[in-house]
Amino acid sequence: METTDILKRVRQIEIKTRGLSSNIFAGEYHSAFKGRGMMFSEVREYQYGDDVRNIDWNVTARFNRPFVKVFEEERELTVMLLIDVSGSREFGTTWRTKKNMISEMAAVLAFSAIQNNDKIGVILFSNKVEKFIPPKKGRKHILHIIREMVGFEPENRETDIAGVLRYLTNAIKKRCTAFVISDFLDTNFEDALKIANQKHDVVALKVFDPRETELPNIGFVKFKDAETGQLRWINTSKRSNRDAYSQWWNDNDEKVSTMFRKSGVDSVSVRTDEDYVKALMALFKKRS
Known part of the structure; x- marks a missing residue:
């Protein structure tokens, strides 16, 4: 190209x-696709509905009113x-x-x-x-x-x-x-x-590609393996050849999915x- x-x-x-x-x-x-976890961001005063498990007891004791830790996604x-x-x-x-x-x-x-x-x-x-x-x-x-x-x-x-x-x-x-x-x-x-x-x-x-799942009935066809370069003639008019190919595809697909x-x-x-x-x-x- x-x-x-x-x-x-x-x-x-x-x-x-x-x-x-x-x-x-x-x-x-x-x-x-989540981040690696939650990291501490800041401390703010407790508001109604905040999770009490996030209360920062040290800061709360210092100011004599509740504060909570705020976390952000990392x-x-x-x-x-x-x-x-x-x-x-x-x-x-x-x-x-x-x-x-x-x-x-x-x-x-x-x-x-x-x-x-x-x-x-x-x-x-x-x-x-x-x-x-x-x-x-x-x-x-x-x-x-x-x-x-x-x-x-x-x-x-x-x-x-x-x-x-x-x-x-x-x-x-x-x-x-x-x-x-x-x-x-x-x-x-x-x-x-x-x-x-x-x-x-x-x-x-x-x-x-949809054509990879089954062979068309178009007579003798010369196929080339794109990865090995191997050439092979196949009679696609034979039902047994088309069925064997479809079975190979289905077996391969099921093996990978499993x-x-x-x-x-x-x-x-x-x-x-x-x-x-x-x-x-x-x-x-x-x-x-």
Whole structure:
């Protein structure tokens, strides 16, 4: 992709996703992803309805009238986006590819994070960590992240989700909220997911194309694996082939969903021909 095309795409994503973050997601995001806890702010005189457990007895004794401690949410979070840049993200049979949807969803989360004064960082991964962008704040930082998502060309095309989860666990020392955005065609990451979610708050966003769920009946078709490059002819006119493929998809989807449930990881699945706004809102409300 040429530089001018990248900048144009970045601007399009910024306009769309920044507006969504400001007008739709801001409140839901704040409620769904809490700060690290409550920190002391000040002492004020007791008012009717205040929790008596918050009375500061030392100050009360000094002034001979009741005072209470006031606490504020320690809001600042570190948010990490773990973004799948493997070959399979390039697939798409609707008006957008999985890559385009992943980029938009990540941008919405990034703008929502900085509006809540959170730091945002990114790990782009294939079957290795392709790029690490340390957590920072600010619009300039967000635009840098979007440029990387749009224009980045990975060295490898295969996927290793377990590897990036282990990297997250080792590289980010303090607890963070980590969004893993992938098609999750790789299913060998259960142990790494459990360990990562014990240290961090891991959230999974699965993106898939509707054509991936079943094969059309269009005769012999030459397929190419986007990650391994393997070529294979398949007779899609045979019902047994179409049924076997659909069964593979359903088994894969159920295996991944079961891993999320067993690991205590919140997740949502979004098709490329669907509105991801509704899916993210449902996820946020579920966590609120």
